[in-house]
Amino acid sequence: MLFSLDTMSLFVVTSVVLGLAPGPDNIFILTQSALTGRKTGLIVTLGLCTGILIHTMLVAVGVSVIFRTSEIAFTLLKIAGASYLAYLAWQAFKAKASDLEEGEAKASRLKWHRLYMRGIIMNVTNPKVAIFFLAFLPQFADPLRGSMTLQLLLLGIVFDIVTLFVFSLIALGAGYLGEWLKKRRIAQLAINYVAGTIFLALALRLVSTKFSKT
Numbered sequence: 001m002l003f004s005l006d007t008m009s010l011f012v013v014t015s016v017v018l019g020l021a022p023g024p025d026n027i028f029i030l031t032q033s034a035l036t037g038r039k040t041g042l043i044v045t046l047g048l049c050t051g052i053l054i055h056t057m058l059v060a061v062g063v064s065v066i067f068r069t070s071e072i073a074f075t076l077l078k079i080a081g082a083s084y085l086a087y088l089a090w091q092a093f094k095a096k097a098s099d100l101e102e103g104e105a106k107a108s109r110l111k112w113h114r115l116y117m118r119g120i121i122m123n124v125t126n127p128k129v130a131i132f133f134l135a136f137l138p139q140f141a142d143p144l145r146g147s148m149t150l151q152l153l154l155l156g157i158v159f160d161i162v163t164l165f166v167f168s169l170i171a172l173g174a175g176y177l178g179e180w181l182k183k184r185r186i187a188q189l190a191i192n193y194v195a196g197t198i199f200l201a202l203a204l205r206l207v208s209t210k211f212s213k214t
Contacts, residue, residue, distance in 0.1 A: 002145050002154065011140045015159045019166030024085075024202050028122055029167050031092075031195040033174035041171030043112055047119020049164045054124055056156025059133045060149045074127050078206055081125035085203035092196035128209060 003011075019026065025048050033041025123129060133156070141151040 002151050003140070007140055007142075008158070011155065011158065012162060015162040016166060019163045024126060024206075025123060026167060026170050027198055027202070028088075028119075029171050030174045031198065033171040035092075035095075035192070035195060038172055038174075038176075040115055041174055042168060043115040044119040044122075045164065045167040045171050047116040047121075048123045048167065049119075049160050050116070051120045051123025051129070052160045052163060053156065054120070055129050055133045056137070056153060056160065058130060059137055060152040060156065065134065077125060077127040077130075078209060081122075081127065082203040082206040084121055084125055085199050085206065089196045089199035089203060092192050092199060095192045126206070128206075 029041050029045055029048070032044050137152050137155045137159075138148075140155055141148055145151065
């Protein structure tokens with residue numbers, strides 16, 4: 001066996017905790033689902049989880065080490081991610097109450113692949129995710145149990161499945177919140193400003209992230 005029962009159990013529990021811990025991804029799902037409906041949140045969730053698979057493959061083949069050893073690559077990816085978060089903040093700040101009332105209708109008119117790509121971009125352009133996976137996954141792999149590449153791929157897939165489940169629950173719960181907000185214009189404006197503030201804070205936090213080889 002590639003993994004012992006104890007190792008896999010610990011990995012699953014840790015993955016659940018990480019999925020629930022406040023962070024850019026689940027905050028993104030929470031706000032998007034509350035603003036534009038559960039469908040949007042679930043599609044974005046699929047995009048984010050696809051991004052996780054991309055990071056997993058990068059770690060498995062050793063490519064993500066570039067972003068840990070190259071300050072230039074780290075900085076470029078960091079700027080791209082922060083710029084996207086700032087764009088989302090700007091959109092949230094300029095949104096009106098009517099935007100939320102018609103949120104689900106607008107979401108239904110959007111191409112699903114655009115919502116899907118939005119989630120992928122959000123995840124892939126965050127350099128901290130690449131470094132996190134590079135540091136996190138190998139802790140549960142054992143060279144004595146077989147191919148490290150295969151072990152890392154399997155761990156990444158398990159992590160992705162757990163994250164998909166947790167993020168979907170967040171999207172569904174936030175969707176109910178969105179239905180409540182549609183009936184209250186002040187609350188609608190408030191959630192837009194809160195969302196914008198959160199995205200802007202995340203962008204600033206990402207920009208301030210310093211490169212480290214450790």
